[in-house]
Each structure stands twice: as structure tokens, then as C-alpha cells.
Amino acid sequence: MSVKISMKDVAKEAGVSVSTVSRVLNNGKYVTDETKNKVNTAVKKLNYRPNVIARGLRTQKTNSVGLILPDITNEFFGKLAKSIEEKLNEHNINLLLCNSNENPKIEKNYIEALLDKSVDGLIFISSGFDENLDLFPEDLPVVVIDRRPSADRNIYFISSENKKGGYLATKHLIENGCRDILMLKDEKLVSPMNERLLGYQAALRDYNIDFRPEYIIKSKIDLKEIKEKILKIHNKIKFDGIFAGADRLAIGAIRTLSKLGYQIPADIQIVGFDNIPFAKYYNPSITTIAQQIDKIGHKSAELIIELINNKNMGQADSFYFPVYLIKRESTT
Numbered sequence: 001m002s003v004k005i006s007m008k009d010v011a012k013e014a015g016v017s018v019s020t021v022s023r024v025l026n027n028g029k030y031v032t033d034e035t036k037n038k039v040n041t042a043v044k045k046l047n048y049r050p051n052v053i054a055r056g057l058r059t060q061k062t063n064s065v066g067l068i069l070p071d072i073t074n075e076f077f078g079k080l081a082k083s084i085e086e087k088l089n090e091h092n093i094n095l096l097l098c099n100s101n102e103n104p105k106i107e108k109n110y111i112e113a114l115l116d117k118s119v120d121g122l123i124f125i126s127s128g129f130d131e132n133l134d135l136f137p138e139d140l141p142v143v144v145i146d147r148r149p150s151a152d153r154n155i156y157f158i159s160s161e162n163k164k165g166g167y168l169a170t171k172h173l174i175e176n177g178c179r180d181i182l183m184l185k186d187e188k189l190v191s192p193m194n195e196r197l198l199g200y201q202a203a204l205r206d207y208n209i210d211f212r213p214e215y216i217i218k219s220k221i222d223l224k225e226i227k228e229k230i231l232k233i234h235n236k237i238k239f240d241g242i243f244a245g246a247d248r249l250a251i252g253a254i255r256t257l258s259k260l261g262y263q264i265p266a267d268i269q270i271v272g273f274d275n276i277p278f279a280k281y282y283n284p285s286i287t288t289i290a291q292q293i294d295k296i297g298h299k300s301a302e303l304i305i306e307l308i309n310n311k312n313m314g315q316a317d318s319f320y321f322p323v324y325l326i327k328r329e330s331t332t
Helices: 007-014 018-025 033-046 075-090 104-116 130-135 162-175 191-206 223-233 247-259 277-281 293-309
Strands: 064-069 094-099 121-124 142-145 156-160 181-186 216-219 241-244 269-274 287-290 318-321 324-326
Touching (some): 007 018, 007 033, 018 104, 064 075, 094 104, 104 130, 121 293, 156 162, 156 293, 162 181, 162 191, 162 241, 162 269, 162 287, 181 223, 181 247, 216 223, 223 247, 247 269, 293 318
Parallel strands (some): 064 094, 064 121, 121 142, 142 156, 156 318, 181 216, 241 269
Antiparallel strands (some): 287 324
16 A cells, blocks of 8 residues: 655655645745745655645735734834734735744744735744745745844835934933943844944944943843843943933833932933833833834835735835934933
């Protein structure tokens, strides 16, 4: 009795996922010619006979768009998802939301799952693992938000003016009399935080203040780790201001410094970034750089709809939304 060959066997032979084999056999969307050749070669080699009744994947529009976020608990990403959903709903398009939890393997699985569902387009915020971008078929409409891929790719990108935000925050501290300014930044090597660092450095340079590498403090966005980092340096480095690259970093710094007996802003002034809702109600309320999250979300949705309806839009473009300072109690 001959062994029955399954789709899983074909996938293993071709070196692709089962969902990819399914898309090839059903003439589905988003499959490269190279992948088709691999699958078809494996089918012939193994003499695989697909179940005809099970075939028939739809190739028309599904009226669905996938959204992959790195951390849904982050207020920035949560608000962004809501604004994207609002705009898509106006066009009767369903949003399929996936949270990668900053994990490249989970992110890869979600990309493959969304392709298997034949979504019409994908809005993507990377976990920082650029190789997953190679999973996107060339004919898949894609919009990347917030975290710019490190490689030079022809892909639509939307973000805030992060460098300008870092500049405005540092400039505000300097003009309030600060001269020894720490930057507290997320340890992840993602483009928004690195651009905010460039803005911090530019402001120091414009005001003739030396940049000191030891004044860059890297931390996870975690209250316990922020506390440990502050405790480690507060008696070793003299500082009168902190630019925190995210409001949640600012909250951790204020909490720790207050327990150490520092008065905010009398002893140390602090500026955050993002304008999360809690920043307004914290004690003291946090001076911050605000991003236009709703506008970024709406633009992302509008752009993905445009790409779905007109895939031959030529060279991809980038869009940057202005940021602005909101003065509150954590600075004088």
C-alpha cells in the first residue's frame, strides 16, 4: 500500500510553510514565481494529488487589512490601532489585529497567517527584525509605521518627526537653565528612539554643550529596571535635567528620584515623549512631546486603501507628522 502524501510533506520538501503551499495550489495571492516553482517541483517529485473538493481559495478582495503591532499594552500603539480601525470602518474594511509582543518569531507567524487569510493589505510596525519584511510578496500593499526598516526598501512609511521632538525636548530643558542633561532611552535599537537621540545631540551642539556618552542611559521600559539604572548613576553623575525618550521612562524616573528625595522640577527637570493619557494626571504632570497619533493612524488607513485600489503607484513615499511640546509641571 502506497504512503499518502500530504500538503505538509510538500511544504517540507519545498522548504516553505503549509499555508504557502495552499496558496500556490489554489492560485492564491502574494506568492513569488520562485516560491511557485519550488512548490510545483515538490508536487511533481512527490506525485502529490491535492483534494480537488478542498480547493478554490478566493482570489477576489476580502475587505480585510492586517495590522501587526509590537506591543498592544503600549498606549501609543493602542491608540494608533483604534484610529486605524476607525478609518477602515468608514470604508467597510475589517481590521485583523495581531500583537507580536516584540517577538520576531511570533511576528513571522502572524505575517504568514494573514497572508493565508488573503488580506488585501498589511499595516506593519516591526519588532525590529527586518528579515521578516522579506516575507512580504511584491504585490502585497504594505504600509510601515513608526519604526523605519534599516535596509533601503521601496516601501511606504509613516512616522513622526522624532528628531525634531528630541531637539524640542532638550532645547526646552536648556532654555530652562539645565546644563547637565541625561537622556533616558529605550534599549531597543529602533529608529524612533535613535532619531530622538540625534535631536538631543543636535540641541546640545547648538547651545555649545558638550555631548557626553555616559549621559545616555539605556533601559527597558520597565519600572524596576528604570529604578535600578537611576540608583546606579544618581550619585556618580551630576545632572539637572532628563530627556526621557518615552513618557513611561519619564514616569519611572520621576518615581525613583522622588523617593530619593529629589524635588521635581526644583532639583531635576524632566521631559517625556508621546503624551500618553497618564502623563497629564501624574504627579507632577509630565512635560512631554506630543505625537499626532490619530492623524498617523488615519493616514495609514487611507494610504493602504489607496494602495489596494491602485497597486501601480510607483516609487514609495515617506510621510512625517509634526510634533509639539506640551508644558506641564515636571519642568519650570
